[in-house]
Amino acid sequence: MINFNLGLTFDSLKTIFRMVLDIFIVWMLLYYAIKIVRTNSRTIQIFKGIALILVVNGVAKFLGLDTVIWLSDQFLNWGFLAIIVVFQPEIRSVLEKLGKSNVFSRISTLTGNEKEKLVDELVTATMLLSRDQTGALISLEQGHSLTDFIKTGTPINSVVTAELLTSIFVTSTPLHDGAVIIQGDRIACASAYFPPTNLDLPSRYGARHRAAIGISEITDAVTIVVSEETGAVSITEGGKILTVNRKQLREYLFRVICGEETEVRNVKPTPQRQLIIEKEAPQDVPAQEYIVEEKAKEQPQETKRDSKFDTAILSKLAIKRHAEAEADSEETTVGEIEIHGPVVEEKTVVQPTAKVKEKKKFGLFKSKKKEVNPQSKEDIEAQTYQALDEEEASIKLPKKKERPAPSYPTQEVVTEQEFMAPIEETIVEDIMAPSEEKAVVDSGKIEEIIKKEMDNANAIHKSQQFTSIKEEKSTPYSGYEHVRVMGDKVPSAQSKVVSEGITSEMTGDEIRKARLEAIKSGKTWNQAKIQQTAPQPVVKDSMTHPIHETNLEDIIKPIEQPKKADSRPKFAMDFNDKSETANINGLTGEIKKINLAELHTTQHKNIEDLIQVDDNLEDQFAMLDTMSIEKPKVTEVLDIKPANKQAGGGK
Numbered sequence: 001m002i003n004f005n006l007g008l009t010f011d012s013l014k015t016i017f018r019m020v021l022d023i024f025i026v027w028m029l030l031y032y033a034i035k036i037v038r039t040n041s042r043t044i045q046i047f048k049g050i051a052l053i054l055v056v057n058g059v060a061k062f063l064g065l066d067t068v069i070w071l072s073d074q075f076l077n078w079g080f081l082a083i084i085v086v087f088q089p090e091i092r093s094v095l096e097k098l099g100k101s102n103v104f105s106r107i108s109t110l111t112g113n114e115k116e117k118l119v120d121e122l123v124t125a126t127m128l129l130s131r132d133q134t135g136a137l138i139s140l141e142q143g144h145s146l147t148d149f150i151k152t153g154t155p156i157n158s159v160v161t162a163e164l165l166t167s168i169f170v171t172s173t174p175l176h177d178g179a180v181i182i183q184g185d186r187i188a189c190a191s192a193y194f195p196p197t198n199l200d201l202p203s204r205y206g207a208r209h210r211a212a213i214g215i216s217e218i219t220d221a222v223t224i225v226v227s228e229e230t231g232a233v234s235i236t237e238g239g240k241i242l243t244v245n246r247k248q249l250r251e252y253l254f255r256v257i258c259g260e261e262t263e264v265r266n267v268k269p270t271p272q273r274q275l276i277i278e279k280e281a282p283q284d285v286p287a288q289e290y291i292v293e294e295k296a297k298e299q300p301q302e303t304k305r306d307s308k309f310d311t312a313i314l315s316k317l318a319i320k321r322h323a324e325a326e327a328d329s330e331e332t333t334v335g336e337i338e339i340h341g342p343v344v345e346e347k348t349v350v351q352p353t354a355k356v357k358e359k360k361k362f363g364l365f366k367s368k369k370k371e372v373n374p375q376s377k378e379d380i381e382a383q384t385y386q387a388l389d390e391e392e393a394s395i396k397l398p399k400k401k402e403r404p405a406p407s408y409p410t411q412e413v414v415t416e417q418e419f420m421a422p423i424e425e426t427i428v429e430d431i432m433a434p435s436e437e438k439a440v441v442d443s444g445k446i447e448e449i450i451k452k453e454m455d456n457a458n459a460i461h462k463s464q465q466f467t468s469i470k471e472e473k474s475t476p477y478s479g480y481e482h483v484r485v486m487g488d489k490v491p492s493a494q495s496k497v498v499s500e501g502i503t504s505e506m507t508g509d510e511i512r513k514a515r516l517e518a519i520k521s522g523k524t525w526n527q528a529k530i531q532q533t534a535p536q537p538v539v540k541d542s543m544t545h546p547i548h549e550t551n552l553e554d555i556i557k558p559i560e561q562p563k564k565a566d567s568r569p570k571f572a573m574d575f576n577d578k579s580e581t582a583n584i585n586g587l588t589g590e591i592k593k594i595n596l597a598e599l600h601t602t603q604h605k606n607i608e609d610l611i612q613v614d615d616n617l618e619d620q621f622a623m624l625d626t627m628s629i630e631k632p633k634v635t636e637v638l639d640i641k642p643a644n645k646q647a648g649g650g651k
């Protein structure tokens with residue numbers, strides 16, 4: 001008997017449980033359905049259509065209209081499929097949200113005092129960042145987990161403090177880029193990335209605001225944005241952006257973090273907090289300036305004033321003081337985004353408790369200001385402004401790193417000779433200039449070389465040694481003539497020539513440098529030498545050796561081993577009769593056939609008339625040298641060109 005009764009009881013409990021669960025599920029479905037319908041104007045229209053079909057179906061059944069009944073039944077029977085298709089995005093987002101929602105958000109696990117502290121820290125940090133015009137993006141996790149976004153940032157996992165928040169966003173620090181995500185009362189990470197919104201926003205909203213709106217579209221997070229450009233503070237939630245002042249921010253955060261009826265508010269507030277609550281209570285009158293004026297008129301009439309009252313006046317006068325500066329606070333609507341205004345202008349540092357807290361936090365809390373009983377409105381204002389100035393001056397953010405101004409090469413006075421240099425070369429020199437110390441040493445050496453070289457060249461010129469060279473060239477060798485000039489040492493063929501006038505210590509390198517120097521000083525090699533004996537006017541067109549100019553007549557042959565160089569005549573010959581392109585470490589030149597007949601008919605006055613070094617290549621090698629960059633180890637073989645080459649000017 002007892003067992004039977006128990007069984008009944010168990011069955012009935014099961015039935016009751018089943019009913020409750022059934023109702024709960026239906027209730028949940030209805031709740032979300034209504035939520036979707038209410039938040040989406042498109043769904044409202046569709047639900048109106050469905051309701052109309054239901055009504056038509058009912059009326060048709062009542063009147064016995066068979067065809068209409070059949071038609072409306074078809075609609076209703078197949079309608080659910082249509083609903084699934086039409087509402088596919090909404091259904092998906094609901095399911096996603098369900099999957100990611102926490103039953104209890106971390107904030108809800110905080111105690112009243114912790115919530116209150118969190119609000120204070122957030123407000124303080126935000127307003128300090130705003131005052132300093134430091135851009136910031138701070139997201140508060142709600143029911144929807146932000147773990148996916150935390151993974152994109154740098155984990156921090158530290159208690160939220162205004163100091164830490166303001167430090168994170170200082171632009172010279174590595175973590176300032178991106179968003180801070182707060183879970184409960186902890187900073188979970190910094191530098192997180194949020195998918196930006198695709199909405200068409202006014203141009204004043206850049207990437208940061210887009211990111212803030214973006215995250216609010218896909219999660220229920222509340223995000224605070226501080227504009228680097230204007231210092232304006234905005235909140236984004238549910239795809240909307242709202243520009244707020246300090247008071248509105250505090251209210252908003254209280255609502256989000258502490259809920260409507262919070263533990264904090266249920267706890268008997270301290271006198272200071274009571275003052276904030278009273279002062280920050282929503283005002284019916286929309287224009288804050290109006291309130292200021294009205295109250296300002298009333299207040300001086302008060303005969304008794306305590307410190308609380310004075311503080312309230314500080315706030316109100318501060319509002320007035322900054323009202324003019326904040327002109328662009330009108331309400332605008334951008335697509336689905338509502339930007340509310342006018343922003344209630346209340347300057348940031350006038351909350352008594354927050355003020356004291358801020359000062360304490362930054363170690364700047366000073367002894368209380370003298371409490372005077374002002375005689376007139378002017379006295380109050382003067383006192384107020386002074387207090388505000390003191391307070392503003394006392395709170396300091398970590399210093400913003402001065403961003404270096406973009407540096408450009410300083411404009412130098414250009415002499416006529418320098419001006420003749422081709423632009424390309426000047427630029428390359430500017431960019432690639434070696435250290436000054438090195439340059440001085442090099443140029444000193446080069447001058448010496450030039451002098452020596454000029455003396456030697458003149459000696460050669462006088463001695464007419466090249467007659468014999470010409471004779472030697474009429475050997476069976478034909479085609480190209482090459483001489484090695486780019487190696488570390490002058491190869492034997494050249495050494496022979498060198499021995500006829502030029503000092504044997506002279507290396508190909510030195511010759512090259514000397515030649516480069518001559519080019520740079522606006523002369524050709526020959527002119528440099530002529531100038532030694534009889535100074536010549538600078539020929540403007542002679543400086544035709546831009547670094548990028550490819551002189552196709554200059555010839556470079558790919559690396560090859562010297563073939564019995566010592567036994568060859570003064571200039572090594574090459575039988576290569578094909579043109580080809582050499583590429584040595586990116587330096588290219590072309591091998592070109594030289595007519596031997598031409599070689600013989602020309603008059604060779606000195607060594608430079610015979611040796612055509614590719615100036616382009618030469619410059620680049622010299623540049624590598626001066627920059628201490630290793631030049632190609634190879635010895636390039638350059639063609640000899642007859643004396644009537646253009647650049648040399650010799651005939």
Ligand SMILES: Nc1ncnc2c1ncn2[C@@H]1O[C@H](COP(=O)(O)OP(=O)(O)OP(=O)(O)O)[C@@H](O)[C@H]1O
Pocket residue numbers: 135136137176177178179192193194195196204205206207208209210211226227228229230
């Ligand atoms: N998708 C994103 N996720 C997180 N942070 C972002 C994202 N996009 C930009 N930011 C942050 O915003 C900064 C760039 O802001 P930008 O100047 O473009 O924004 P803004 O909306 O014009 O704001 P401001 O008024 O501060 O200039 C970046 O340095 C970065 O810190």
